[in-house]
Amino acid sequence: MSAPATPRTVQAEILDHLAPDDPEAQRSRRDLRRVNRLMGACSILSARLRPAASGTRGTAPLHAPLRLLELGAGDGELMLRVARALALHGRHSQVWQTVELRLLDRQALVRSETLEAYARLGWRAQPLVCDVRDWAAAPVNGARYDVIVANLFLHHFAAGALSAVLAGAAARCERFLACEPRRSASALLGSHLLGAIGANHVTRHDAVLSVRAGFRDRELSDHWPARGWQVEERAAGLFSHVFVAWRDRADAL
Ligand SMILES: C[S@@+](CC[C@H](N)C(=O)[O-])C[C@H]1O[C@@H](n2cnc3c(N)ncnc32)[C@H](O)[C@@H]1O
Known part of the structure; x- marks a missing residue:
C-alpha cells in the first residue's frame, strides 16, 4: 500500500536529545529492538549481506577478515543479531566467521557484554563514537570498508546532510546497504499503533517522525554519487525501504 507522495519532512527526534543513561532513553532503545523485530530488520539486512560474501553473479567473493562499518549503530544489538544470522549461515564460508566491525554512533551506547558476544562469533567489534557528519567530512585517508550498513539512521538527515553522509560513505566502501522507514500509509499507520x-x-x-522523514521511490539513489556505482532501491516488507549500492566492479548485495 502506498500513500500519496507526501513530501519528506525531517524533524528532531526526542531520543537523539536524551542522555544515554536517561531512563526514558533506555526504555526507548529497548522498544527500538522490538520495532526492529516488527520491521524484520535482521532478516532484511542479513539476506542482502549473505550474497556479498559468497560472490554471486560470477564475481570474486569477499575475503576474511571482512571490514564492516555500521553508521548510527546505537547499542549494537541489531548488528549482533545480524552477525548471529550470518555466522550461522557462514558455517560453510569463512567470511562471516572473521569480521572487523566498527559501530559508529554519536553516543557511547555499546555495552562490554555486547562486544564480548561479538567476540564469541569471531567478530572484533569496536565502537567509534563520533558525529557521522564529522566522519563524512574528514579526509578520506583512513579506514576503508568492504561494506557499510545503516539501519533506521539516514532518515535523520535533510537533503544537504544526507548527500554529504552518503558521499562520505561512497568514498570509503565497496558496497553500501541501508534499511530505512518507508514513507507509506502502512508504515505511518504502524507507527501510530506502537502503543499497542x-x-x-x-x-x-x-516513530511517527521517522516515517515522515522516511524514503520512497529513488530518493536515496538521487543522493548517492552516480559515477562508478550501481544502485537498487525498493520497498521491503510492510514498513521498510531498502537501498543498496555497489561499485561497478563488485557483485551486488
Ligand atoms: C533510531 S536509532 C537506530 C539505532 C540502530 N541502527 C538500530 O537500528 O537499532 C538512530 C541512532 O543514530 C544515532 N545518531 C543520530 N544522529 C547521529 C549523528 N549525527 N551521528 C552519529 N550518530 C547519530 C543516534 O544516537 C541513534 O543511536
Missing part, C-alpha cells in the same frame, strides 16, 4: 506493544512516549513520538 507498550512503547513509551519517546518511541511513539519518534
